[in-house]
Amino acid sequence: MDLTLSDLQSSILTALDSLTKGYSAPDLHDAPLSTQSETLDRELRDGGFLDVMSDPELGAVTAAIIVERISRLPVASETGASMFFGGALPAQSSSAVAVMSGARAPFPIRYLAPGTRIVVLEADRTSYFVAQPDQIRAEPESLYAYPVATLLHMPDDRATLEIRPEEAQRRWRVALAAEIAGLLRAALDSTISHVSEREQFGRKIATFQAVRHRLAQAHVNTNSTYWLAMKAAATETPEDAAMALWHAQESARNAVYDFHQFLGGMGMTLEHPLHLWTYRLKALISELGGRAGNAAAAADALWPREMPTARR
Amino acid sequence: MEFVWTEDQREFRERIKSFLAELLPDDWERFSQHGPASPALTEYAETVCAKLAAEGLLIPHWPQDHGGAGLDPWYQTILAEEMWRAGEPRGGQYMNVNWIGPTLIRYGSEEQRRRYLPRIAEGRALWCQGFSEPGAGSDLASLRTRAEQAGDEYVINGQKIWTSYATLAQTCFLLCRTSDDRKRGITILLVPMDTPGIVVRQIPSLIGEGDIHEVFFDNVRVPVTARLGEEGQAWEIISYSLRNERLGIPRYALARAALDRAVKILQDRGEFDAPLVRAEAAKAVALCEAARTANYALVSLRARGEELTAESSTARFATVNCERSAAEFVVEYVPNALVDEHPFLKMHHQRAIVAGIASGAAEIQLNVIASDVLHLPREAR
Ligand SMILES: Cc1cc2nc3c(=O)[nH]c(=O)nc-3n(C[C@H](O)[C@H](O)[C@H](O)COP(=O)(O)OP(=O)(O)OC[C@H]3O[C@@H](n4cnc5c(N)ncnc54)[C@H](O)[C@@H]3O)c2cc1C
Numbered sequence: 162m163d164l165t166l167s168d169l170q171s172s173i174l175t176a177l178d179s180l181t182k183g184y185s186a187p188d189l190h191d192a193p194l195s196t197q198s199e200t201l202d203r204e205l206r207d208g209g210f211l212d213v214m215s216d217p218e219l220g221a222v223t224a225a226i227i228v229e230r231i232s233r234l235p236v237a238s239e240t241g242a243s244m245f246f247g248g249a250l251p252a253q254s255s256s257a258v259a260v261m262s263g264a265r266a267p268f269p270i271r272y273l274a275p276g277t278r279i280v281v282l283e284a285d286r287t288s289y290f291v292a293q294p295d296q297i298r299a300e301p302e303s304l305y306a307y308p309v310a311t312l313l314h315m316p317d318d319r320a321t322l323e324i325r326p327e328e329a330q331r332r333w334r335v336a337l338a339a340e341i342a343g344l345l346r347a348a349l350d351s352t353i354s355h356v357s358e359r360e361q362f363g364r365k366i367a368t369f370q371a372v373r374h375r376l377a378q379a380h381v382n383t384n385s386t387y388w389l390a391m392k393a394a395a396t397e398t399p400e401d402a403a404m405a406l407w408h409a410q411e412s413a414r415n416a417v418y419d420f421h422q423f424l425g426g427m428g429m430t431l432e433h434p435l436h437l438w439t440y441r442l443k444a445l446i447s448e449l450g451g452r453a454g455n456a457a458a459a460a461d462a463l464w465p466r467e468m469p470t471a472r473r
Numbered sequence: 474m475e476f477v478w479t480e481d482q483r484e485f486r487e488r489i490k491s492f493l494a495e496l497l498p499d500d501w502e503r504f505s506q507h508g509p510a511s512p513a514l515t516e517y518a519e520t521v522c523a524k525l526a527a528e529g530l531l532i533p534h535w536p537q538d539h540g541g542a543g544l545d546p547w548y549q550t551i552l553a554e555e556m557w558r559a560g561e562p563r564g565g566q567y568m569n570v571n572w573i574g575p576t577l578i579r580y581g582s583e584e585q586r587r588r589y590l591p592r593i594a595e596g597r598a599l600w601c602q603g604f605s606e607p608g609a610g611s612d613l614a615s616l617r618t619r620a621e622q623a624g625d626e627y628v629i630n631g632q633k634i635w636t637s638y639a640t641l642a643q644t645c646f647l648l649c650r651t652s653d654d655r656k657r658g659i660t661i662l663l664v665p666m667d668t669p670g671i672v673v674r675q676i677p678s679l680i681g682e683g684d685i686h687e688v689f690f691d692n693v694r695v696p697v698t699a700r701l702g703e704e705g706q707a708w709e710i711i712s713y714s715l716r717n718e719r720l721g722i723p724r725y726a727l728a729r730a731a732l733d734r735a736v737k738i739l740q741d742r743g744e745f746d747a748p749l750v751r752a753e754a755a756k757a758v759a760l761c762e763a764a765r766t767a768n769y770a771l772v773s774l775r776a777r778g779e780e781l782t783a784e785s786s787t788a789r790f791a792t793v794n795c796e797r798s799a800a801e802f803v804v805e806y807v808p809n810a811l812v813d814e815h816p817f818l819k820m821h822h823q824r825a826i827v828a829g830i831a832s833g834a835a836e837i838q839l840n841v842i843a844s845d846v847l848h849l850p851r852e853a854r
Contacts, residue, residue: 194679267814268809269808269809269812269814300812300813302812302813303811303812303813304679304811304812304819304822304823305811305812309812311809311812311814360608361609361610361611361612361615362611362612362615363612363615369836371836371839371840372836410805414801414805418797418801418829421826421829421830422829422830422834422835422836425610425611425830425834426605426610426634426635426685426830426831428830429678429679429680429685429826429827429830430676430677430678430679430685431677431678431679432676432677436679440679443804443808443811444808444811446801446804446805446808447804447805447806447808450747451750451805451806452749452805453747453749453750453753453805453806454747454749456749457747457749
């Protein structure tokens with residue numbers, strides 16, 4: 162057991178940080194609800210950061226570490242789905258990967274655009290298709306700080322992927338938990354900066370114990386979310402993945418409320434970046450059935466239900 | 474103690490419901506997504522309020538001398554509940570009927586009442602509330618916008634922020650500093666928004682267009698007669714006003730309507746079977762009913778003619794809890810609402826996320842409860 166980063170992992174993060182440096186200050190000039198950067202996406206791909214899953218020396222834990230780190234950025238960059246599912250997809254293209262749980266349409270999907278490779282987590286199989294322009298409706302009014310579009314109808318001619326449904330769900334839980342961990346950390350840092358500067362009643366807001374305790378709790382939850390995500394990436398068990406995502410969503414739900422409270426009016430504006438992380442967290446809170454779905458999945462994995470047997 | 478409406482109260486509610494059913498256009502739910510302070514909703518609210526006024530439903534709780542029907546606070550509550558449940562088609566005019574009008578009736582000069590009350594009573598006035606400043610939010614008493622008397626005028630310099638309705642309002646209910654005494658140095662001026670020297674900037678926000686603004690005052694001159702009450706009387710007056718304001722915003726009614734809608738959507742999709750999801754919905758509804766009853770306890774006091782106490786903060790915090798859990802239920806289990814699929818739920822979300830901030834932070838309510846309800850010893854200074 163060793164929970165420190167390997168030398169290789171450390172150097173990957175160092176390289177990643179230097180690559181993303183130019184993207185770490187949000188450009189809020191046009192006050193967008195969501196921001197993306199094609200250049201960053203390309204640099205991440207070209208730098209090989211999204212390919213670590215297939216490297217036997219690195220694998221899922223390193224992938225989770227990278228997802229966590231990239232999701233701290235104010236720009237949204239699709240990484241989790243590409244890293245955890247890209248290797249299983251037939252077409253090697255550079256377009257984003259989106260994952261949807263359940264074959265339902267119309268339904269909004271993050272990073273959906275013409276050419277997006279879509280993995281569908283179905284009850285009895287994992288399927289795949291490439292999104293076509295006529296299947297998509299742009300959603301400029303979406304509040305989520307990801308690029309979002311609605312998939313209007315589900316094509317029937319989906320290919321079947323060689324990933325068991327339980328395995329696909331497990332992977333997606335790990336990717337999401339890692340992403341939430343990074344979003345939580347960035348949102349917490351942003352909130353800490355605000356309350357450490359802002360004064361009311363002649364003192365910094367951060368000096369009120371009512372605020373300090375809730376921020377300290379947010380740190381505890383963010384820390385646990387991170388470690389549960391990493392452990393789930395390493396052990397590859399369904400119970401670890403479901404617990405990690407439940408914990409991530411539970412933490413996100415509390416943190417989003419608290420952080421916006423502590424920013425007061427400022428947190429309602431598009432001129433402060435907090436919403437870029439909190440509205441991504443809100444989007445992820447619903448994934449795979451929300452806390453209810455993930456807690457139930459964890460229970461089923463921890464204590465498998467016995468198949469009903471005929472009474473003698 | 475009894476939890477039943479009188480026959481007359483039930484009829485009153487039904488009257489409002491059928492009035493709204495007839496009045497609101499078919500696309501109201503989508504339309505109501507224009508924030509409550511948007512130009513579109515403000516314009517529409519004028520037609521709604523004019524019709525409410527004609528029906529005697531705009532200010533039924535005002536005294537008869539001022540055009541009301543002198544109905545007790547239960548009727549005000551029923552009216553406000555039905556308006557909120559529908560997404561508040563009165564727009565920013567809710568402020569006028571809840572607290573600006575009643576404050577002017579109690580503290581206004583004869584001239585001020587004559588000038589402002591008829592327009593409010595006709596449903597044609599829009600006000601904005603100039604309280605918060607960049608340096609004075611939760612600590613409102615530290616506000617710095619100054620009004621200096623020069624002859625028979627005040628000259629105002631300073632800045633307000635988060636001011637809802639500022640671009641469209643005709644008049645600002647403005648708090649200014651006239652002396653250095655923290656609370657007794659604050660004075661209310663009723664300032665026409667077209668007075669030279671006022672500049673408004675809209676702040677882009679998560680809660681819809683036109684909602685929050687910065688307002689700059691650069692040598693803005695108003696006559697001394699624009700003062701409401703005496704110099705330094707602002708704190709006393711707004712304590713009265715804000716208690717009225719808080720009681721007039723039954724957010725729980727909209728939260729409950731949003732939850733009912735969310736459950737219906739899940740049922741229609743066949744996704745309301747999971748016991749944990751059902752339990753979450755029930756918990757959120759319970760918190761709405763908790764907020765409702767906490768508010769009713771106060772209405773009951775008022776109906777007996779008693780002044781509201783610090784318990785109004787208790788009811789407000791219960792309301793924040795209910796808004797929070799309703800909005801969170803939707804985010805978690807009907808996530809496409811925030812995209813654009815269910816306009817009513819998105820509208821509720823954008824109203825709900827400010828519940829713990831606008832008109833005073835939830836944490837400040839807790840401080841009030843701790844000191845003025847529980848009388849806990851204060852922190853050593
Ligand atoms: C949608 C919206 C509409 C508004 N409309 C108006 C308007 O029309 N007119 C107007 O004047 N104002 C308006 N406001 C402003 C509102 O009244 C203030 O936002 C509110 O009083 C909080 O002030 P602040 O934003 O400066 O936050 P701050 O005072 O900076 O407080 C931020 C947070 O710090 C914490 N905090 C602060 N003090 C304490 C303490 N003593 N103990 C514990 N925690 C503390 C709380 O969590 C608080 O939420 C509006 C606000 C919003 C969001």
